[in-house]
Amino acid sequence: MPIIKLEQIGFHYNAHWVLKNVSCDIRKGEFLGIIGPNGSGKTTLLKVIDGILKPQEGDVWIDGISGNKISRNNLAKTIAVVAQDSQMIFPFCVHEIVLMGRAPHLNRWRFEGEADFRIARQAMEMTDTLELANRSLSALSGGERQRVLIARALAQQPQILLLDEPTAFLDIKHQVDFFDLVKSLNKNSALTVIAVTHDINLASLYCDRIILMKDGRIHCLGSPEEVIVEMNIKEVYETKVAVDQSPVTGRPRITLLGSHLSREETS
C-alpha cells in the first residue's frame, strides 16, 4: 500500500485552479522530488498533502485513511514539515524549538516529560545540533537553523517529511550537507521524504523519483533518468537546456544555456 495516495486532486483559489486532476502514489520510504516552474503548484501540492489546504476535488489518503478523517493532531504525528527559513520574532532557544516538535504528542496543558526530553535530545544528536541547545535560534547561521528545524521535525517522530525549498537561502556546502542529512534519515529510518526544490541537479542527485509539474498538473513522474531529459525540461520550463549524464555521479545533469552563447554556436 502506498503511504500517500493522491486521488484526482483539484484545488483552486477563487476562480484560479492551482491543481488539476493530480493523481499519484507515493511509496513508503522513498525520496520523492517535486520540481517545476514558479506557479506550477508545487508548494500547494505539499500543503494539500499536509492537510493545511483542503482540496475541493479528490482526496488524499495517508496510510490508507482519507485525509478528511484524520485530525490535525494525528496528521502532525505522521507528517512533519521543514520549510524555508523564516524570521522569528521572539527569542526562543534551540532546545525549546526542538521540544515544540513534541506538541502533537502532548495534551494542551501538559508539560514535556522525560520521554519527550529524551526524544528531543536524540533528534538534536542526529542533526548535530546538541551543542547549540541553549543558543537563541536567531543567533545561528542559516545552515544551523535548517538543521534545528530538521531536529524539530524528527522530534515529531513522523513517517513522512515534507521539505519546501529548505535550502533556498543556503550556499552549496550547506545545501549538500542538508540533503546528505535528509538522505541518511531517509535510508536509515525509512523516512518517506517529499522535497520541493528549484534545483534540478540537487533533485537528480538525491531523489529516487521526481514529479515534474506544469500548470497544476503532473507533467511526468519517474526516475531522474526518465524525467530529466531535454524534451521535458524544454516543454515545462520553456527554456533551452542541455542534459547529459554526470561522469562523476552517473545522474542526469542539466546545463543552462544562455541565449547569447547559443547564438554564437549557431552563427
Add this chain to the structure above:
Amino acid sequence: MLKYLFILLILFLPVVILSGKRGKSDQVVTLARVIRVSFFLLAVVFLIALASLFFGSSQIDAFSVLQWLTSGVNETHAGLNSTNETILFSIRLPRIIFAGIVGGALAAAGVVFQGLLRNPLADPYILGISSGAAVGALSALLLGIGFSLGVSGSAFLGALFTIVLVYSIARTKTELHSTTLLLAGVIVNAFFSAAIMFLIATASDKSLHNAMFWLMGDLSLAQWPENALAGFFLIFGFMIIYTYARHLNLIAISEETALQLGVPVERTKVILLLAASLITGVAVSVSGIIGFVGLIVPHMMRMLLGSDHRLLLPSSVLFGSAFLMVADTFARTIIAPAELPVGVITALCGAPYFIYLLRRKA
C-alpha cells in the same frame, strides 16, 4: 524620599536576581521552574503591597501601620484610632490590591496580544483596544446601564470590536506587517480618544466619571466590589489563557508552524482573543485607560525568562501587579495632597521604553 527608593528597590530586586540566573544552565521551562519563579514573584508582590501601605497623603506613622497589620482585622486596636484604620483598610488596602489586579490584567493581555500578533510592541493601549473598551463602557453608562457588570460587558465588546477592527485594517491578503499594525492602532486610538471626549462633553449625566478617569487611567475609585469583579475576571480569563499557553508558543513562531504541529489555530486564536479582550475590557471599565503596562512588563520578563508563554504569562501577571502597585503609589503620593492619574506615571515610563524598543529593533 528614602521610602520611594526602598519600594523601587523591591521592584527591581527580582529583575536583578532573575537576570543573574539567566544563561547559566538549560533554559527549558518545566513545571517546577514555573512554580519556583511564580512563588518568588508572588513574594515580591506581597512585599510591595505591604510597603505601599506606608505611603499616603495623611501621615500615619509606620509603627501604627505595623500594629494594625499584626493585630488582625477583627480585634480592637489599641493605639490606632478608627480614622486611621478606615484609611488603611477602606482606602489604601483596596486601592493597592486594585492596582495589583489591574496591572496583572493589562500585562496578561499584553502577552497574549504580542504572541498572537507576533509583535513585541503590541499592547492593549497602543493597539487602541483600551480606548475601544472605554468607548464601550461610556456608551453603556450613557444608555443608562448603570450596573457594573453591564458596563464591563460593554467594555469587553468594545475591546473585542477594536482588536478585530485593527487586525482587519492592518492585514493584507497574505501578510500582517508590524508597522502597519501599530499605525492602525494609533489611528483607531486617536479616533476612539476623540469619541471619548465627545461622549463626555455631550453627557449631562453627572454619574459619568470625570474625563481624566477614562483618558489617563485612575485607580482612586477602588472599592472592594470593583476588586471582586476585576479579580474574578482576571483569574477566570487567566485560567483560560494559561491552558493555551503552549499553543501560544507555536502561534508566536508562525501560524503555519502551529498548524503543522497540530494546533487548531483558528479556534485557539478566537478563544485567546476573547479572553484577552475580556480581561482588558474589565480592567478598563473599572480603571480607565492605563497605557504601556502590557508593553513594558512582558518585554522585561521575556528578556529575563525567555519566550515560553507557560513561564512568561504567570511571571508577567505577577510583575505587572508589582509594577502598577509601585506606579500607583507614586501617583497618589508624589504631589500630595493632590493626586496624579496612574496613567501619567506609566506613560512617562512607557513611552521612552517604547522608543528604545523601536530603535533597538531597527
